[in-house]
Amino acid sequence: MAFEAELFPDDILSRAEAHPKLRARDLAHEIGISEAAFVAARVGQAVTRIDADPDRLLPAVEALGDVMALTRVEACVHEKVGRYANYHPGAHAAMVLNEEIDLRIFPSHWAHAFAVETVGEDGGVRRSLQVFDRAGDAVHKIHLRDGSDLSGWESLVPALAREDQRRVQPVEPRAPVEGPKIRADKADILRDEWAKLTDTHQFLRLCSKLKMNRLGAYHTAGQPFARRLDPASANKVLQDVREAGIEVMIFVGNRGCIQIHSGPIGTLRPMGPWQNVMDPGFNLHLRLDKIAELWAVEKPTQRGPAVSLEAFDDAGGLIFQIFGLGKEGRDSRPQWGRIIEAQSGLQEAAE
Structure with missing residues (x-):
């Protein structure tokens, strides 16, 4: 694996201060790093590295109650509100399946995960669980809502915290998108x-x-x-x-x-x-x-x-x-x- 371009975590955060209104994903792009590297730079500052294994993470999320599930590609963002009930594990493919949250999960791509707290424009604390692949791209995010169970959050984060709390994020090259294979x-x-x-x-x-x-x-x-x-x-x-x-x-x-x-x-x-x-x-x-x-x-x-x-x-x-x-x-x-x-x-x- 290779490290991101030669930027120390404090350098990343300093550059981010110049763009206070940009979202983390857009900030990372502006700085020239992966989103995972940007999030990792805040480890120890209301960000905690946690276990990315969906078999550990997703059953624990059910205790948070209603949350917002977010999955995206470059051109489309999909957001659903509900509870992470009825999780089915699987080495190659897992799933969450209920009326509100319906996910197909491919665990080999769940490489890095973080529990993130940020302060919103209204002064309130926003909490999310963010999962990234080996290239540092987000594969899935879970955002707490006003009615989510904060006691569940306070139990989940220390239970899933990793011993490794580094502020730098190793990444691998992003796999290119495959164009049409016509035969x-x-x-x-x-x-x-x-x-x-x-x-x-x-x-x-x-x-x-x-x-x-x-x-x-x-x-x-x-x-x-x-x-x-x-x-x-x-x-x-x-x-x-x-x-x-x-x-x-x-x-x-x-x-x-x-x-x-x-x-x-x-x-x-x-x-x-x-x-x-x-x-x-x-x-x-x-x-x-x-x-x-x-x-x-x-x-x-x-x-x-x-x-x-x-x-x-x-x-x-x-x-x-x-x-x-x-x-x-x-x-x-x-x-x-x-x-x-x-x-x-x-x-x-x-x-």
Whole structure:
């Protein structure tokens, strides 16, 4: 591992003082270090290194009561309010699964964690648990709210504190985003096996077998399996979902965590390049101008076709996925399918 650029912790904090209104992530970018290195510089000053193992951390979080879960990629931030109940451990993949907090967790990327206290503009103390990968990028954050249990916090922090309380943060190079792996020579095999899928989880195994990735498969297969849309349709779909009052599942994830919202969209508040869902218990902040490719995708399952809207950035990184949510007595999937079908397509994308 390598250390961040030659800056001592006090130098980092001194530079941060010049930008008092910037968030930690933006401050780290301004200084030229990882966000984890910026947070680590405050260790001993209302920041404590804690165990990043989700098997220890997440069961302890349940005692905090209602909190806000935050998972993000560069172009999208997903926030849900609830309790971390019903944790399921797993060496490769773990999960928290309840009506409010729905997470898929990949423990190998949970490398560093901190309990953080900051003073807000109103003078109140803000408390959060922040988890980072080996490159120092945030994979998941948990923010306490006004109604959270402070006694749970006061027990959790010393219980999970690490012996190592260094103020410097070793990091590894960030893994590059993989662009579309297109295999035109495998197009017929892809389409034939795609048509035989019975569960959406089989899709990535199919891509791996054919040495493609998700976006490469969309380019390779083309219609009727994958239809490339005008990126502006992302905002139109959010508006249509709100107006139709249907329920959807919105997935946003990085290498370490995928966070899911299941339910309707009530309030949209655009602000500059951002479109914002601002609902009780759920906020989504989406940079519409960062969407380089938008795809309507259909996969067969035993329960009928699974139709998704999937957005990618200019490097090929997945920004979000949205599916229709079907429940007994209020199956919204057909209406979701009609919303997607009505969106403007671009030129046929099959290679």
